[in-house]
Amino acid sequence: MKRYGLIGYPLGHSFSQRYFxxxxxxxxxxxxxxxxxxxESVDRLDEVLERHPDLCGFNVTIPYKERIVPRLRSMAEEAEKIGAVNCVRVTPEGLFGYNTDAHGFRTSLLRLLGGARPRQxxxxxxxxxxxxxxxVLTELGIPFDVVSRTAAAGDYTYENLSRDTVRTHRLIVNATPLGTFPNTDACPDIPYEAVGKEHFLFDxxxxxxxxxxxxRGQMRGAAVVNGYDMLVGQAEKAWAIWNGDE
Known part of the structure; x- marks a missing residue:
């Protein structure tokens, strides 16, 4: 038996088990x-590995994509540059980390944009x-600013994000879990009235x-896409890694 899995906490929102x-x-x-x-803690990974010696690989989700790094023997170059891991291959020599989110996001984003390249x-x-x-945005040559809850973590906070800033930044990517089932009424607190038909919204x-x-973006004419295709892309990339096809 070959066993694969997903670590994170909580996991009620995960699609990986059903997909695989x-x-x-x-x-x-x-x-x-x-x-x-x-x-409940990344330190409990040892228990999982001991209990399941047939574990060949696993995905990593919130909140362990960064916390898993010190536990790895090595990281793929792209994962090292990103500084986060969402895919781990288990070998007798130790744990090897990869980032397949970038592959999934890149593929889905290019499909959304078509030939367009937003300036910001x-x-x-x-x-x-x-x-x-x-x-991925850096790789594609699309300049970006980061919006965070605290001033120290980003270029803008949600409190000081203006309509003009939203209006000029034609691609907006929600990389937070806000809006995930069952909290479907939640969303990032940005001035949606500044979104228009020239915008692309990726969640x-x-x-x-x-x-x-x-x-809210769709109501104002923006082109929109959710994270499903990104997840499929990263899952298939992970499968290739676990089976030595990468």
């Missing part, structure tokens, strides 16, 4: 199982997921499919 279970059934992949490991972007949030977003949240953030 359906993938195994759909593609006839036998003797494989994927399960959630909701651990806003990244909402400063966690592990936002690091992959910022890495890393995928459940619900139309978050409040996206709904």
């Amino acid at each position: 279970t359906e993938k195994f059934e759909r593609e006839g992949i036998a003797e494989c199982v994927y399960e959630n490991f909701a651990i 972007a806003l990244v909402l949030g400063t966690g592990g997921a936002s690091k992959a977003v910022k890495y 890393l949240v995928y459940n619900p499919p139309l978050t409040e953030f996206l709904r």
Whole structure:
């Protein structure tokens, strides 16, 4: 039996277990199982590894994408540059970390933008997921500013983010968990009245499919996309890594 899984806390919002279970059934992949490991501290990872010696690899989600780094033997170059890991390969030599969020985000973002390249972007949030977003935007040559709850963590806070700033930043990426089921009424507190049909709104949240953030942008004519395609892309990239295809 080959075992794969997901660590994080809490895990009620995760799509990974369902996705991989359906993938195994759909593609006839036998003797494989994927399960959630909701651990209240990253230090409890040792318990998971001891209890499941057949664990071949696992995904990492909130809040451990950065906290997992000191526990790794090595990191892929892209993950090291990003500073966050969401995919780990388990080997007899130790744990090896990768970042597949960047691959998933890049693929989905380019599909949203088509041939457009906004002159400026806003990244909402400063966690592990936002690091992959910022890495991809830098790679694509799209300048960005970061919006955070505290002045020390970003270029803007939600309190001082003006309509003019939103108006000139035509790509807005929600890299926070705000709006995730069951808290579907929540959304980042930005001046949505400044969003228009020239805007692109990307929400890393995928459940619900139309978050409040996206709904408000869509009402004003913006092109919108949720995080589902990004998750599929990063999941397939992780599968390739775990099976030595990368």
